[in-house]
Amino acid sequence: MMVDLRTSYLGLRLRNPLIASASPLTGNLKSLRALEDYGAAAVVLPSLFEEDILQDRHALELALDAGAGVSEVCGGYFPGREKFGGAVEHYLALIDRARSALDIPVIASLNGTTDFGWTELAARLAAAGASAIELNLYDLPLDLVQSGVEVEEATISLVKRVRTALDVPLAVKLGPYYSAFGQMAQALADAGADGLVLFNRLYHPDVDLLRLCAVHNLELSRRHEMRLPMMWLTALQGQIPVSLAASTGVESAVDVVRYLLAGADAVMSTSALLRHGPKYMTSLLSGLEEWLESRGFDNINAVRGLLATHGDTCTRLQERDAYRASLHYSQPTAR
């Protein structure tokens, strides 16, 4: 039996639900090509950070100051303007080369700090040929006087402004830590997001007990981290008019199945691909196909969201009763 893996995400038609999420692996043409060859249905480029552009500007100003008053004869010693402004130009060139080299959609990712940065850069990434823009919302509200409502309103207003500046689909990749995530998701849909990526993964620093300082090492994800995104996928699936992408914790093909059952339109992977290399995409895909075939499903729409649509407590992950039951059953037995 041939299994039809085609899906749609952000209005883009994908040959299957697997997307390589933003990471260094999607930052160069060689691995982008490999990801496509091994079956990725779309790629998300690493985020362009507004700070990188500000650093470029700062470096340019320093260089121009250093060169002030030096005669033109010295031309060539002080770097010209073209040597700076690198971050944006590099990124636009990456979009252009990736679009020319690949047949699958190339999604650009942006992490801004200013209103101008978000809207202007998003428009430039779209104009450079990105198939869609993913906003990488990563901001810890550490200000003790800013309320939750203010944080949420600022985010919603940002999404509205970026939406207005764009003529390509817009995805919002965000964390789970809102007081009412469901309402926030609905508000982002109302603001014009075409899709949500659940979730952005916070990189909590560790503590170095010898040097008594924070350690900012990045650990790759593990399967247990899927549970929170799965829960919200089941809660949101069919409830809001946007595409839902699952991101975090995929280790193998059955995890892709889990996310589809929870209601994902697309499933993203980074850690597994970094661990095993781009070729691992083929294992994820063939494993997905085999699982579906062995259960008699001939397309992924037949399994998508099954967890959310079944009404009993066994499948409704978010149910309060299930929570109580799990506490009961997980009591350690007294010795």
Ligand SMILES: Cc1cc2nc3c(=O)[nH]c(=O)nc-3n(C[C@H](O)[C@H](O)[C@H](O)COP(=O)(O)O)c2cc1C
């Ligand atoms: C080395 C590395 C670099 C990453 N860079 C980005 C990035 O530039 N932008 C972004 O939105 N997410 C970035 N991420 C997060 C991933 O896209 C992904 O959301 C996260 O790793 C969770 O997925 P996973 O469990 O499959 O790894 C990065 C992750 C890793 C491990």
